[in-house]
Amino acid sequence: EEETKAKSRRESMQRYKIMDKLGEGAFSKVYKGLNIETGEHVAVKVIMKSQLDEKQRASVLKEVTLMRQLDHPNIVKFLDFIENDQCFYIVQELVDGGELFNQIVKYTYFSEDLARHVIIQVAEALLYLHESVGIVHRDLKPENIFFNPILLKPSRNRILRLSDDPNTKLDEGEFRMNYGGGGIGLVKIGDFGLSKQIFADNSLKTPCGTIGYTAPEIVKDMKYSKEVDMWALGCILYILLCGFPPFFNDSIDELTQKVAKGEYEFLSPWWDEISDGAKHCASKLLTVNPRERYSITQFMNDPWILEFLHRSESYR
Numbered sequence: 001e002e003e004t005k006a007k008s009r010r011e012s013m014q015r016y017k018i019m020d021k022l023g024e025g026a027f028s029k030v031y032k033g034l035n036i037e038t039g040e041h042v043a044v045k046v047i048m049k050s051q052l053d054e055k056q057r058a059s060v061l062k063e064v065t066l067m068r069q070l071d072h073p074n075i076v077k078f079l080d081f082i083e084n085d086q087c088f089y090i091v092q093e094l095v096d097g098g099e100l101f102n103q104i105v106k107y108t109y110f111s112e113d114l115a116r117h118v119i120i121q122v123a124e125a126l127l128y129l130h131e132s133v134g135i136v137h138r139d140l141k142p143e144n145i146f147f148n149p150i151l152l153k154p155s156r157n158r159i160l161r162l163s164d165d166p167n168t169k170l171d172e173g174e175f176r177m178n179y180g181g182g183g184i185g186l187v188k189i190g191d192f193g194l195s196k197q198i199f200a201d202n203s204l205k206t207p208c209g210t211i212g213y214t215a216p217e218i219v220k221d222m223k224y225s226k227e228v229d230m231w232a233l234g235c236i237l238y239i240l241l242c243g244f245p246p247f248f249n250d251s252i253d254e255l256t257q258k259v260a261k262g263e264y265e266f267l268s269p270w271w272d273e274i275s276d277g278a279k280h281c282a283s284k285l286l287t288v289n290p291r292e293r294y295s296i297t298q299f300m301n302d303p304w305i306l307e308f309l310h311r312s313e314s315y316r
């Protein structure tokens with residue numbers, strides 16, 4: 001009887017009220033939801049089983065197993081998994097601001113400080129994935145990075161509070177210094193559909209990801225590993241700073257060629273005002289040879305990144 005109870009609980013979506021649609025992926029629709037028991041808002045990823053073959057179903061279960069293990073402030077938190085005859089439901093922490101991608105579209109590009117505020121948080125998540133857990137994300141891109149907006153709460157003394165952390169207080173000058181006024185608070189990476197657990201010297205070799213953010217060693221069909229996330233980090237940093245990706249072309253073949261050779265430019269006039277420190281950091285990530293490319297620890301010790309970290313720390 002206990003078992004039947006456990007089973008029906010597992011299969012029951014009754015605890016959740018499904019609300020607005022938040023987004024859509026290749027095999028899924030994601031809705032805002034309400035946990036009726038706790039009053040907490042959540043994100044529910046609904047995957048129709050009928051659209052999936054055996055292998056794809058297995059990869060959903062893999063995504064769940066993977067997400068269950070992860071616990072980091074810059075990674076979307078897994079909350080619950082429900083399965084019935086028609087669907088899988090992956091219940092996750094709701095990240096209210098939606099995709100980072102939309103924010104880039106809205107602002108065209110970010111100030112160097114806002115770009116650093118964002119990229120450091122993505123890097124913190126990668127540091128955790130690469131060094132503590134030992135997995136490669138493989139599908140890092142602005143569409144898979146979500147953010148919580150900063151809600152500026154009016155208060156006496158013109159002290160601003162960040163919605164994510166009620167204990168953080170900054171005055172307006174400090175706030176602009178740290179956050180560049182872009183309305184982005186906590187940044188979280190999600191969508192582990194393509195991530196894979198890797199073990200010591202057992203590198204991955206399946207072509208996947210999205211051309212445009214895909215590392216040279218993948219397009220050249222070589223073995224690859226954590227370094228592919230660092231390449232993607234470079235693509236994201238590049239986009240944050242200027243508003244367009246380093247590699248784009250209408251022809252897939254030409255694009256592939258460019259990525260393989262690492263042929264990109266700091267195009268004028270868009271990059272004219274951007275500091276040499278920022279360019280140097282981006283170029284160390286967009287380095288074709290994975291052995292020469294910044295690792296996550298090297299990135300964290302880049303002078304342009306350190307300068308920002310030290311400056312932010314003095315406010316805490």
Ligand code: ADP
Pocket residue numbers: 022023024025026027028030043045076092093094095096098099143144146190191192193
């Ligand atoms: P897929 O693997 O199908 O690409 P994603 O996990 O990327 O699915 O989700 C699809 C979209 O749904 C995202 O791009 C985003 O707009 C929205 N979304 C997903 N998870 C969340 C979340 N936790 N909070 C808010 N929006 C989300």
Ligand code: MG
Pocket residue numbers: 025143144191
């Ligand atoms: Mg996605």
